Amino acid sequence: MYFIQHIESITHQDSFQKENIWDHLKPLSAENELISPDYKNYIPVAALRRLSTILRMGITASKVCQEKVSREFDAISVGTALGCLTDTEKFLVTINTVSGDILSPTAFIQSTHNTISGQISLDLKNHAYNMTHTQNALSFEVALKDGLLCIDEGKNSVLVGATDEAIPFLERLRGSLIETEKPFTSGATFMVLSGEKGNSIAGIQACEVNFSSENPETQLAEFLAANNCSLEKIDLVLEAGTAFKSLAKNHYSFTDYSGFYQSASSFAIHMANDWLLKNAKEQRVLIVNNLESNKLGLTLIYRNDVEA
Known part of the structure; x- marks a missing residue:
């Protein structure tokens, strides 16, 4: 068995750093908004300004997970289906509207799917195994299987998580490329897995x-x-x-x-x-x-x- 040492979520529920999220869960409506923590407590203000929501969520949830366990992560496995949509949209709009000038690479660099795991590694100063998995709705499960394999190989503290963000453009895909009646939302969940039981539930x-x-x-x-x-x-x-x-x-x-x-x-x-x-x-x-x-x-x- 692979034990969950700690788990954190930033979602449209009041789930971040709660002792038990079932005390706060409520069915969502279309009007619900992302409940964000005060990111300034986890990310320097200078860096915060250039980070999109998905990066803020991933970095913050990961940092809290690291604070809650004694060992540094010796592997990081992240799943994301659509990646950094805000920066992807910004980059594509810039390409379409700017001509004759050299484009800033910032939006492109931050639009790639592995930006999330890379930023987590940079912020934690972690140089261990780092992998991003993008397999549509099964992105998290594939990232999880990778994390379990890391434990099988002898790693002791593995960060596994997944995050995706919603942008208004997704509404234009509802009913065609995306079949759902649920409200589009953003969310990030990260957990620390280990082969040792520790204080896990x-x-x-x-x-x-x-x-x-x-x-x-x-x-x-x-x-x-x-x-x-x-x-x-x-x-x-x-x-x-x-x-x-x-x-x-x-x-x-x-x-x-x-x-x-x-x-x-x-x-x-x-x-x-x-x-x-x-x-x-x-x-x-x-x-x-x-x-x-x-x-x-x-x-x-x-x-x-x-x-x-």
């Missing part, structure tokens, strides 16, 4: 991704069987939709609380961890990321004193 037993999912019910049953589990033993299912609601003892659609951003399943990990913290008799949580059709991410969370 929960651990990740397994994570699996399928980029061409034709029979999710069968794939879910096979995933649980491979981990000596079944739906009857699952205390809570956190799902992007409602496909497995009738089979679950307790069921929440995590997008009701995260809104729509493609790496929102990372926030479901935070929900799962704090569910086990809040409910002492509950033992297992299943996260089903079926945010996009034909793609399936499955993550199994156990209380840290439960035998798999």
Whole structure:
């Protein structure tokens, strides 16, 4: 098992540095806004001015995670589906409107997907393994699997996270490239994973991704069987939709609380961890990321004193 030593989220919920986010969770409406911490407490003012929302969220959540554990990270794995949209839009608009002049490279440099993990590394002065994963709605799960492999290789403190941001342009893609009725939101969730139990409440037993999912019910049953589990033993299912609601003892659609951003399943990990913290008799949580059709991410969370 891979133990969650600490986890932080900056979302449209009041989730940042809360002892248990379930005490503050409320279903989102279209009017909800990102609840941001005072970034000046974590990022120098001079640097803050040039950082977009997604970079501010990622750096701040990562810094708090580092403060909460004694070891420096010996690996950083970040998932993001769309990357730094604000800077990407700024760069493209500049290309389209400016002619005859040399373009400033700043917006381009900050528009690349790996800017997030790179900035985290720079701010933490961390020179360890650093990787960005971009696989649409499964970006977080792939980053998570990378982090678990790092622990298997002997690394002791691994930062795994995911973040995406919403910009107004996304509304123009609703119903065509992006099929959702949920409000577009921004969010960042970062966690510290270790092979040592420490003071953790929960651990990740397994994570699996399928980029061409034709029979999710069968794939879910096979995933649980491979981990000596079944739906009857699952205390809570956190799902992007409602496909497995009738089979679950307790069921929440995590997008009701995260809104729509493609790496929102990372926030479901935070929900799962704090569910086990809040409910002492509950033992297992299943996260089903079926945010996009034909793609399936499955993550199994156990209380840290439960035998798999």
